[in-house]
Amino acid sequence: MNHLLSNHYREILIGVGEDPEREGLLDTPKRAAKAMQYLCHGYQSSLEEVVNGALFASDNDEMVMVKDVELYSLCEHHLLPFIGKAHVAYIPTGKVLGLSKIARIVDMYARRLQIQENLTRQIADAIQQVTSAAGVAVVIEAQHMCMMMRGVEKQNSLMSTSVMLGAFRESSNTRQEFLQLIGRSK
Template sequence: MSEQLSQHYQAILQGLGENVEREGLLDTPKRAAKAMQYLCNGYQKTVEELVNGALFESDNDEMVIVKDIELYSLCEHHLLPFIGKAHVAYIPSGKVLGLSKIARIVDMFARRLQIQENLTRQIAEAVQQVTNAVGVAVVIEAKHLCMMMRGVEKQNSMMTTSVMLGQLRECTNTRQEFLQLIRSQK
């Protein structure tokens, strides 16, 4: 697949009017293909593989939050990056998830061509599926280069999306606690 992607990148460069034989571009199609495969490696992963049994019995029934998880994704409309952070919370119901697994779930879905709205929902539903939590919340804040580099060119725009499931959706106080905790300074 890498060779095929490399050929496509070469055709794109030629279509832009570039000389693919010039020194600076000789290996660019191969490098671009390799980079795109890395940036989209989430397609080769599953939640089950990532979690790998790291679900542990626990009496904890209080909210667990992992905030400021950096994420890098590609807008499916323009293939330009969006960069930001995810805040993920869940209320356990007898089991807790290994800490790094939450960040790995975020990365798996972010490393696919995406729109932020879907990314937020996919993360929330995966955490819910794995943990069987009483409630799950995900908030993503990101800057989109498709808004910054082209189109309206708004450099300071930030998109925020949220998905709340279960008790974090139904109980106003619990939702407010989550939102207050992700906004608190370190």
């Protein structure tokens, strides 16, 4: 457990006007430090560790898609959560990635301090790097607590970001097929 982090949370309690010696708050700095370490555990992972060699030869050259991958991240501007779903697709060129690895890649980058735009790009670039795919598409839809709980307080707002690489960027038909499969195209 990180004592430095725990001490900082104790100071935050004092800074907001609380008494860290109050019964309900005695262990809060330690719990908050442990929670923050968990929420940011993506920093302790590398792409190589996450993929762990789970690339398999395949003749498939059609779109592979994982839809509705839950993600939980922290806004790097306010340290407040954003929660959503990632839709990830790629077009293989001789190798396919183990199914669970896509979700693990999403988690690895989501469990870092983020902005959604960068998270979307990081996931797409990682899938491209690992698979050498003919194309990669990532769409993330998320609700941001920094917008819902503070500031403009818009509870029903949803942010969407997308990154299209290779065939998804070059071919409107391929992009359209992906968007229709995730149900986001009109």
